[in-house]
Amino acid sequence: MTGYILVTGAAGFIGSHTCETLLKRNYHVIGLDNFDPYYPRWVKERNLSTFKNHPNFIFYEGDFTDSDFARRVFDRHPITHLVHLGAKAGVRNSLENPLAYIHTNAHGTATLLEECRLKGINKVVIVSSSSVYGGTTEVPFKETDSIIHPMSPYAASKVMSEALAFTYHSLYDIQTSVLRFFTVYGPRGRPDMAPYIFLHRTLQGESIIQYGDGSSGRDYTYIDDIVNGIISAMEKTAQWNYEVFNLGNSSPVLLSEFISTIEEVTGKTVSRVIKPNQPGDSPFTLAGIRKAQRMLDYSPETSFKEGLTKTLEWYNSLDKVLMV
Ligand SMILES: NC(=O)c1ccc[n+]([C@@H]2O[C@H](COP(=O)([O-])OP(=O)(O)OC[C@H]3O[C@@H](n4cnc5c(N)ncnc54)[C@H](O)[C@@H]3O)[C@@H](O)[C@H]2O)c1
Incomplete structure (x- = not known):
């Protein structure tokens, strides 16, 4: 691909x-990020450091909601594909700052799609979230399920981002x-999410907060499986006009199992403080992934225990850890 x-x-x-x-697979990559302060810049700089000097990589620091900045990046390079992963993430934080989420995730997506329209870039991957399914209790979640009742500003902003992607696709032939x-x-892994927090706090001998009675469940999906799904979608987007895919593991982990797996991989006892469930959180998520298996050859293969073991190895290799 050129x-x-x-x-x-x-x-x-x-x-x-x-x-x-992507770089390992010989693609030329333009990376863009504004080091949003939701978690510290040094953590993101460390993420970048492993490939920042790769000869096929160019990095721009800036905000994609700023159309002048976005235009400068799009003007400089023969971009063929947009893979839009940047966002304000975090369901709980979105309850405190709703407008910031709507601005970045909805207006920001529109700004990038508008550049795609103006430059004739017609291969786009837009990243959304299982949270668009709201309080749906019927599992597995299917791509055809309704997404009109998101339960947090973050989820609503992702619904808006999907809606914009559909409009740009249908009006301007963007695949x-x-x-x-x-x-x-x-x-x-993100330091605001349970896998990092639970591992870190248990290893530091501190308690974790368990929301609810342990019966909530999440379809935890290992990063390498997700990346394979993203790149497959990017490569295959030219084969269709507009498609939505769930990328999950299709094997949910109950919070109580999660905690016992932490104990198994760290060899330490988890001390917990139990609090009520949080507003905005989905009680149970499970991805229906048949469509991704069929059309993207997506096949998640990392068990939760294996993935958590690899996460622990990474954590143990760090010179400096973020305290959470
Ligand atoms: N991690 C998950 O479990 C999960 C689940 C569902 C969806 N997602 C989605 O996947 C994507 C990546 O999430 P992540 O977990 O890697 O989060 P992350 O916060 O680690 O990465 C998002 C990046 O976007 C950047 N960013 C934010 N606003 C920006 C702006 N205006 N301009 C330029 N860069 C900006 C941030 O600085 C950050 O580095 C997001 O779209 C997120 O909503 C993540």
């Missing part, structure tokens, strides 16, 4: 792994894949 892949959110958890794997990720974890 031309460049533009990856937004390149310094983040999933973006950095995606850039690294589009929308990917709904289900709780992604692994090395470089």
